[in-house]
Amino acid sequence: MKRRILLGFLLGIMCLHTSSAQQNKPLKIGVIGLTHTHVHWILGRPKADDIQIVGIVEPNKALAQRYADQHGYSMDLVYDTMEEMIKATQPVAVTAFGAIYEHLAVVETCAPKGIHVMVEKPLAVSMEHAIKMEALAKKHNIHLLTNYETTWYATNHKAYDMVNQGEIGDLRKIVVHDGHKGPIELGINSEFIDWLTDPIANGGGAVVDFGCYGANLITWMTHGQKPEQVMAMTQTIKPDVYTKVDDEATIVLKYPKMQGIIQASWNWPIARKDLEVYGQTGYIYSDNRSDLRYRLSEEQVEKSEKLTARTYPYNDPFALLAAVVKGEVTLPPFALSSLENNLIVVEILDAARESAQTGRTIELNP
Structure with missing residues (x-):
């Protein structure tokens, strides 16, 4: 024994x-x-x-x-x-x-x-x-x-935490800007351009390439809430350059008590990936991965912070992948990298394309 x-x-x-x-x-x-x-x-x-x-x-x-x-x-x-x-x-x-x-x-x-x-x-x-x-x-x-x-921007995570702690009151509007002067103008290699500017291989132009960032961030900020309505306008401002897809897109998302606005562009003079969050009492601006500005009330002056990179494994996609697969990290519901968040992202992009093509507001099922 x-x-x-x-x-x-x-x-x-x-x-x-x-x-x-x-x-x-x-x-x-x-x-x-x-x-x-x-x-x-x-x-x-x-x-x-x-x-x-x-x-x-x-x-x-x-x-x-x-x-x-x-x-x-x-x-x-x-x-x-x-x-x-x-x-x-x-x-x-x-x-x-x-x-x-x-x-x-x-x-x-x-x-x-x-x-x-x-x-x-x-x-x-x-x-x-x-x-x-x-x-x-x-x-x-x-x-x-x-x-x-943008998942790895310390500023976005600080903004998210401030919203969850009620520092700017209930959300009223989130505005996300993502874009640059255009992939062809940037001289991106032909192997990438071949499918990035193809409506089948990429699903669209700027509306997909950069619209997805805003849909991802807003879905995260709202803890997985779907918009009730999606309205979008796309244009091809440079048809001689982008012959098959849009190069400019604006997507408006209607929620019960707030709006989301996604601006995606292949026409901006400078590259940008930034976020504006407006609450009932204050605002937060995530200007880039490290620069954060906020004003928590009308009486308070605007403050700014310079943030350092996030800690391992939350500073790198492949570190996080390894940690998740090994069971060392469990993603919270509707995390930026999560499947449930990104299913909503694709639903928003589908609705945005339909809205732009038809000129109608698209209702999403709850």
Whole structure:
């Protein structure tokens, strides 16, 4: 009897040691696609022990070689298809940096194999795709996250905390500005431009590329509340440059007691990603990732703060992915990276396109 107890105790210790060792190992990540230039975020990431890129899927070998020369990875890591890469490297998670239309195929391939997925914003080109992706993620019990640059802005999180603490009263209006002078004007590489300016591959122009940021942030600020109505206007101000998609979009969201305004542009003289939050008694401006301004009442003068970067693992998409997959972090409801938030984002974008095309206000189901 004593021997059996001792044996059980030793086996338990061994299991705990094995589990701990697995937790401490770098998360094996496959990179699916190199055409989205945000891929430099992971390729150029300083070496750390939280993740390991074990394979890259990119059929365009000239592009893969160009980035290999830039970042120093071996072309032995590069595969033509997801199936080849998965079979050879057995990743635990993948990050998708291809066309938005391709996100569904990534989940269709990876979810049945139990491989977790992080896609670059937005989640999907349409609700049709998004619903299929959600069903696959739930059926196969995988994490399906969406990455946005603005998720990692310390200012946005400070604004969120101030709103939750009631420092500016009940929300009345949130205005989000995201854009730049245009991807072609910026000289973005042709592999990215080819699908970014395609209405099928990207789902639209500026309305999708930058409209998704505002939808994501407003959904987060309102704790997952859907707008009752969506109204939008899109234009192509430079039809000689953007022949197939819009380059300017304004989306208005109506909530029971507040409004959201999303301004997305490929026409602004300077790049910007900023947020204005207005409450019943005060306002908060998130000017960029580090500069925050606020005025909590009419009697108070405006104050400003310079914020430092968020702490690990909340300062980096791939650190957070590893922490979520390993069970070290549980995302709160409607978090910026969460599936439930980004399903609402896609629903808003679908409604915005419909509103812009028809000139009607679109009602959303509760």
